[in-house]
Amino acid sequence: MGAMRHRTRISGSDARRPPTARSVLGLFTAGTAAALALAAVGGYVALRSVALDEAKRDTRTKVQEAGKLVESALAEGILTGDPDAIGAVDDLVLTRVLSGSVVRVKLWSADGRVLYSDDPAQIGGRFTLGDDQRRLLREGGAEVEVSSLDRPENALDRQQGELIEAYTPIRTPSGTPVLFELYERFDSVTASARRLLAALAPPILGAIALILIIQVPLVWSLGRRLQRGHEEREALLSGAVAASNRERRRIASYLHDGPVQDIAGVAYALAPLAENAAVQGDASEAEELRGAIDQLRHNVRDLRTLLVDLHPPNLAVEGLEAALADLVGPLEARGVSVSLTVDDADRLLDFAQQALVYRAAQEAVRNVIAYADASSVRVELVFDNGVARLVVADDGRGFGPETRAERAAEGHLGLSLLAELAQQSGARLDVYSRPGEGTRVELEAPLR
Numbered sequence: 001m002g003a004m005r006h007r008t009r010i011s012g013s014d015a016r017r018p019p020t021a022r023s024v025l026g027l028f029t030a031g032t033a034a035a036l037a038l039a040a041v042g043g044y045v046a047l048r049s050v051a052l053d054e055a056k057r058d059t060r061t062k063v064q065e066a067g068k069l070v071e072s073a074l075a076e077g078i079l080t081g082d083p084d085a086i087g088a089v090d091d092l093v094l095t096r097v098l099s100g101s102v103v104r105v106k107l108w109s110a111d112g113r114v115l116y117s118d119d120p121a122q123i124g125g126r127f128t129l130g131d132d133q134r135r136l137l138r139e140g141g142a143e144v145e146v147s148s149l150d151r152p153e154n155a156l157d158r159q160q161g162e163l164i165e166a167y168t169p170i171r172t173p174s175g176t177p178v179l180f181e182l183y184e185r186f187d188s189v190t191a192s193a194r195r196l197l198a199a200l201a202p203p204i205l206g207a208i209a210l211i212l213i214i215q216v217p218l219v220w221s222l223g224r225r226l227q228r229g230h231e232e233r234e235a236l237l238s239g240a241v242a243a244s245n246r247e248r249r250r251i252a253s254y255l256h257d258g259p260v261q262d263i264a265g266v267a268y269a270l271a272p273l274a275e276n277a278a279v280q281g282d283a284s285e286a287e288e289l290r291g292a293i294d295q296l297r298h299n300v301r302d303l304r305t306l307l308v309d310l311h312p313p314n315l316a317v318e319g320l321e322a323a324l325a326d327l328v329g330p331l332e333a334r335g336v337s338v339s340l341t342v343d344d345a346d347r348l349l350d351f352a353q354q355a356l357v358y359r360a361a362q363e364a365v366r367n368v369i370a371y372a373d374a375s376s377v378r379v380e381l382v383f384d385n386g387v388a389r390l391v392v393a394d395d396g397r398g399f400g401p402e403t404r405a406e407r408a409a410e411g412h413l414g415l416s417l418l419a420e421l422a423q424q425s426g427a428r429l430d431v432y433s434r435p436g437e438g439t440r441v442e443l444e445a446p447l448r
């Protein structure tokens, strides 16, 4: 004990059964839908970034042009808060710079003072300029970025939603650099990404629809073919099983009516001859005849055992319990201790299931005789929760999965065929074994 039990399992619900045409189609459709969703989200993100780059380029041009314009109206007094100077800039900004998308314009001094804003409340405010802005003032050029609205200088612009902000330095008439700043609404970027996507959607969706129209029937017919192939295989197998049963029955009935009767008859006819020889004192002939009779009777016994093997006893008449008892007879004859328990509800199984239980027990017992070298065997048929369970357990040498695989490769498929048969009847066969620890074969059949 202690070690985990290895388990060789052949179950009724394994991967042998192919998916149905419907589930193949479902999977295909779900996959397509997922790919479509991914393409839509990815496309939106990609297009938005393209649109953002575009918008940044536009804004850069815009800030430089507007900067030049404002520079032309700039008076020296702007540096000292002269209302006239502010008014001149304000006129220009209100009439020519502010527009639908440009929502804010500011002028900054190099030391971070707001010299002008189209919102008068902001004028005179003071913030520390960032490295970028200071560099712009020194080196010129233009800078565009997406506003981080939580920066203190943007406190008053927060209600605008996301913004793009752009800077460029301009100069007062005396040459003092001031920073011109412009805020543009960002939602135009999102809107233009959506527009692009909307323009691209019809051809893409059309192409996908076309692919679906072509592939759905293809997938459906592939699924159907797979299913039909499987059904055919099952029909073939059960046909083969039925044919082999018929053949066994034919051979069994031939043996039963022909050779078995004949040999039994010959043995019967020889008996008086042996008696006679004994009476007449011909001891050696009597001995010889008795030997022959024994031999013949022995053969008849062997043939009858073979008959049971070839053609299962008539379960309907004899009942499963009696048939199972016959089955374990040879084990007992070999000196193996056998415990047989059959729940008397065995009549609850329909005939096909009784035959299945019998065949499973037969294969398991044959294996015990052939390989297990067991000293005791337990055969049990119990019912619980609407399930009939047959157990054949021995304490013999057991085996590992590789033994099974090797034997199967050589065409010895006893357990595998049985598992397949069980599966077809809606039952399940499990084989638990491990070298040195015996073998347990379990068949579970739900009552119908």
Ligand SMILES: Nc1ncnc2c1ncn2[C@@H]1O[C@H](COP(=O)(O)OP(=O)(O)OP(=O)(O)O)[C@@H](O)[C@H]1O
Binding pocket: 363, 367, 368, 371, 372, 394, 396, 397, 398, 399, 403, 404, 407, 408, 411, 412, 413, 414, 415, 416, 438, 439
């Ligand atoms: N009770 C058992 N004890 C020990 N080994 C077993 C037992 N049952 C099966 N085996 C091993 O598993 C192998 C596979 O068994 P299976 O019944 O599938 O095929 P087989 O008996 O070899 O051939 P077939 O049943 O087709 O005549 C056997 O060859 C044997 O090595």
Ligand SMILES: [Mg+2]
Binding pocket: 363, 366, 367, 414, 415
């Ligand atoms: Mg076998």
